[in-house]
Amino acid sequence: MIEMDLVGVRVELPANQPIVLLKERSGSRYLPIWIGAVEATAIAFALQGVETARPLTHDLFVDVLEELGIEVEAVHVTELRDGTFYAELHLLQGGTRSTVSARPSDAIALAARLTDVPILSAPHVLDDAGLEIDDVDDGEDSAPGEDAEEEVRQFRAFLDDVSPEDFREQ
Numbered sequence: 001m002i003e004m005d006l007v008g009v010r011v012e013l014p015a016n017q018p019i020v021l022l023k024e025r026s027g028s029r030y031l032p033i034w035i036g037a038v039e040a041t042a043i044a045f046a047l048q049g050v051e052t053a054r055p056l057t058h059d060l061f062v063d064v065l066e067e068l069g070i071e072v073e074a075v076h077v078t079e080l081r082d083g084t085f086y087a088e089l090h091l092l093q094g095g096t097r098s099t100v101s102a103r104p105s106d107a108i109a110l111a112a113r114l115t116d117v118p119i120l121s122a123p124h125v126l127d128d129a130g131l132e133i134d135d136v137d138d139g140e141d142s143a144p145g146e147d148a149e150e151e152v153r154q155f156r157a158f159l160d161d162v163s164p165e166d167f168r169e170q
Helices: 037-048 057-067 104-113 123-129 146-159
Strands: 002-012 017-024 029-034 070-081 084-093 096-102 119-121
Touching (some): 002 037, 037 057, 070 123, 084 104, 096 104, 119 123
C-alpha cells in the first residue's frame, strides 16, 4: 500500500463535480476521486476545523466509534472497478482487528476528523488512476506557500481537461 496525503476538496468545472484529492506522500502522483457534494462538505469542514451546532453524520460516526472503543487504524483505497473507487476501514477494538467496506469519500471524511489515521492506496489503483504532476523547480528558493499554490494551479489546469470517463477501464 502507498501512503497518501489528503490535499483537499476541489470542484471540477464546468460540471461542478466535487473531487477529493490525495497526493502520494513519497512521490508526485495525485489521486482524484469524484465524490458527492455532502461528502465534499464533510471533508472540507473537517479540514477547516468547522464546528457545527449539531454533529454531522461523520461526526456522529466518530463519536460512536470512540464510545465503543473502536480505533480507526487506516483507510485503504483498494479498487477501481468500472469507474468506481472502493475503500476499506481498518479497525481495532480490544486487540481484535476488523475490516469494513466503505465508500472512499466516507472513509476519508472519517480520517479527516481523526488524528494520525493514514490513508493508503493500493499500488494498482494509483497506477490506473493516479496523475503525475511534476513539481516546478526553477532552481530558486521559493517563498513559503508558493509550492502549494503551484500544485493547486497545476491541478486546476489538469481539471480543465479531465472528465470522469478518463478513469473508466477500457
